[in-house]
Amino acid sequence: MDRAELVELLSPEGLRLLDSLPPWNEKDDVVRTVAALRKQGHSPGLVAAVLSQARLRARARAKFGEFASRMLFTEAGLEQATRLPVAALHAGRFARAGIRHIADLGCGIGGDALAFAAIDLEVTAADADEVTAAVASYNLSPFPHVRVLNERAEDVPLGGIGGVWLDPARRRVEGGTTRRLADPADYSPSLDFAFGLGERMPVGVKLGPGTDRELIPAGTEAQWISVDGEVVELGVWFGPLARPGIGRSALVVQGGSGHELAAPADSEDAEVGPLGDYLYEPDGAVIRARLIGELARAHDARMLSEGIAYLTADRPFETPFARGFRVIERLSAEERKLRMALAERGIGTLEIKKRGSDVDPAGLRKRLKLEGDASATLVLTREAGRHVALLVERID
Numbered sequence: 001m002d003r004a005e006l007v008e009l010l011s012p013e014g015l016r017l018l019d020s021l022p023p024w025n026e027k028d029d030v031v032r033t034v035a036a037l038r039k040q041g042h043s044p045g046l047v048a049a050v051l052s053q054a055r056l057r058a059r060a061r062a063k064f065g066e067f068a069s070r071m072l073f074t075e076a077g078l079e080q081a082t083r084l085p086v087a088a089l090h091a092g093r094f095a096r097a098g099i100r101h102i103a104d105l106g107c108g109i110g111g112d113a114l115a116f117a118a119i120d121l122e123v124t125a126a127d128a129d130e131v132t133a134a135v136a137s138y139n140l141s142p143f144p145h146v147r148v149l150n151e152r153a154e155d156v157p158l159g160g161i162g163g164v165w166l167d168p169a170r171r172r173v174e175g176g177t178t179r180r181l182a183d184p185a186d187y188s189p190s191l192d193f194a195f196g197l198g199e200r201m202p203v204g205v206k207l208g209p210g211t212d213r214e215l216i217p218a219g220t221e222a223q224w225i226s227v228d229g230e231v232v233e234l235g236v237w238f239g240p241l242a243r244p245g246i247g248r249s250a251l252v253v254q255g256g257s258g259h260e261l262a263a264p265a266d267s268e269d270a271e272v273g274p275l276g277d278y279l280y281e282p283d284g285a286v287i288r289a290r291l292i293g294e295l296a297r298a299h300d301a302r303m304l305s306e307g308i309a310y311l312t313a314d315r316p317f318e319t320p321f322a323r324g325f326r327v328i329e330r331l332s333a334e335e336r337k338l339r340m341a342l343a344e345r346g347i348g349t350l351e352i353k354k355r356g357s358d359v360d361p362a363g364l365r366k367r368l369k370l371e372g373d374a375s376a377t378l379v380l381t382r383e384a385g386r387h388v389a390l391l392v393e394r395i396d
């Protein structure tokens with residue numbers, strides 16, 4: 001969204017028109033909708049602006065729920081925005097540390113600042129991009145104890161502020177498309193600035209879950225968070241925002257409930273052992289936090305192969321930190337024999353999971369020429385370094 005589009009959108013006519021539109025549906029005839037709005041006398045620029053926002057609001061429901069229907073968004077801002085339940089966790093950490101005034105530097109569309117303000121924390125939010133700052137100002141306007149600045153993070157005065165939250169911009173819009181930045185030196189603000197600030201005051205930094213672990217400063221708490229099976233972020237916490245004795249943690253949020261696995265540092269992997277009757281696939285946050293060994297030892301499980309994130313056990317166990325499967329049988333990993341075995345069992349629908357195997361599941365599924373009414377789950381992995389194919393079923 002550019003400045004001209006924002007001006008159109010923020011006009012009284014633009015906001016009224018946006019709020020009057022029915023919920024966005026990808027199956028609707030957009031051409032017909034545009035024609036109907038133009039026939040009502042609305043300008044082409046305004047029609048484009050409100051329809052773009054209607055589409056973004058529909059996408060934003062996954063992160064903001066009902067709040068999305070009263071917010072404005074940019075494409076890049078929505079992609080990077082924190083889910084509201086996760087932002088509430090960030091806010092709670094600042095509140096428990098006794099910090100009452102937070103600077104949200106690089107605030108984007110204001111997702112985290114919304115959560116801070118909702119628990120009556122004072123917020124100074126800033127974004128270097130003029131349009132993004134204006135969108136954040138609109139989204140945060142219901143809160144009198146929030147101010148939004150169109151400033152670079154590096155230029156915001158921090159006098160009287162108790163703690164800082166940074167979500168460095170990791171995407172750039174070029175030619176109408178959003179590009180993810182691979183080099184942390186290109187983030188805005190840079191990691192050097194963010195981590196340098198953490199050496200002086202309480203700071204939390206949100207990063208992508210795949211961030212190079214070598215970049216995580218010593219003495220901080222690194223927490224990976226997954227929501228309903230998707231790893232969504234790495235949070236790095238400095239000073240009193242980092243909990244004593246915790247260097248690595250995995251927070252697994254499922255259906256609104258959170259479960260945490262934590263340790264002082266990376267845990268050593270469990271011993272490798274033979275395939276048992278049950279196979280477990282650790283949650284992505286547990287894998288990223290390198291706490292697989294911690295999980296295994298808590299449930300008398302073992303690694304199936306060195307360096308492969310599957311656990312196996314002789315007895316089933318319940319945990320929010322892994323998905324469990326009962327092993328039905330071991331099949332040949334050789335493709336021709338595998339095809340014959342699946343045909344004998346009448347398997348026509350096959351879910352393929354893999355770790356430690358370079359096979360392309362979509363291509364393999366096509367080559368297997370599946371036929372039949374039965375469905376199954378196949379795991380392609382390694383046992384003690386050797387390729388194996390396991391027919392499994394999920395444990396409720």
